[in-house]
Amino acid sequence: MTETDETAPFWERKSLEAMSETEWESLCDGCGRCCTHKLEDADTGDVYATQIACRLLDCSSCLCSDYPGRLQQVPDCLQVTPEIARNSDWLPKSCAYRRIAEGRGLAWWHHLLSGSRATVHYAGISVQGRVLPEPIVDPDDYEEHIVDWIQDDPEC
Structure with a gap:
C-alpha cells in the first residue's frame, strides 16, 4: 500500500482506518456469506458456518x-470493522474486507473491478441459490446445515 500514489484505487493506497465511510461500505462485495448463521463449539471455540441466511438477508x-436498522433488529449482527477484518476467522476468505486486510487485493469479480454488482453472482x-431463509429452519436443526463452502476462496 502506497499512501502517496494518488492514481491507485483507494483500497490500494489507504489503510482500512483511513477510508471514508463511503469507501469502506463500497468494499462489501454483496456476497451474503457473512450473513449466514454461525455456530460456535462451546468446548473448542471453533466457529462453523451454516447455509441458513439471516432473516434480513434477501436470498435472491x-x-x-x-x-x-440491522444492528437493532438482529442483536447478533456485527458491524465489520478494520479490527474484525484483520482478526476474525469467521469472515469468509473471499470477503473483500478480509482480502484487503491480508494484503491480497480485490478479486476479479468484485464490483469495484468488474463494474457490475452482478459479477459476484455470475x-x-x-x-x-445456496442458502435457506432463517424462518423455515428449526433452530434445533441448525447443526444439520453446517457447510464448508462459505469459507472457500476460489483464488486461494
Whole structure:
C-alpha cells in the first residue's frame, strides 16, 4: 500500500482506518456469506458456518433488507470493522474486507473491478441459490446445515 500514489484505487493506497465511510461500505462485495448463521463449539471455540441466511438477508439479491436498522433488529449482527477484518476467522476468505486486510487485493469479480454488482453472482461467490431463509429452519436443526463452502476462496 502506497499512501502517496494518488492514481491507485483507494483500497490500494489507504489503510482500512483511513477510508471514508463511503469507501469502506463500497468494499462489501454483496456476497451474503457473512450473513449466514454461525455456530460456535462451546468446548473448542471453533466457529462453523451454516447455509441458513439471516432473516434480513434477501436470498435472491444477497442484500440486507434493512441495512441501516440491522444492528437493532438482529442483536447478533456485527458491524465489520478494520479490527474484525484483520482478526476474525469467521469472515469468509473471499470477503473483500478480509482480502484487503491480508494484503491480497480485490478479486476479479468484485464490483469495484468488474463494474457490475452482478459479477459476484455470475462467479458463484455469492450465497444466491445456496442458502435457506432463517424462518423455515428449526433452530434445533441448525447443526444439520453446517457447510464448508462459505469459507472457500476460489483464488486461494
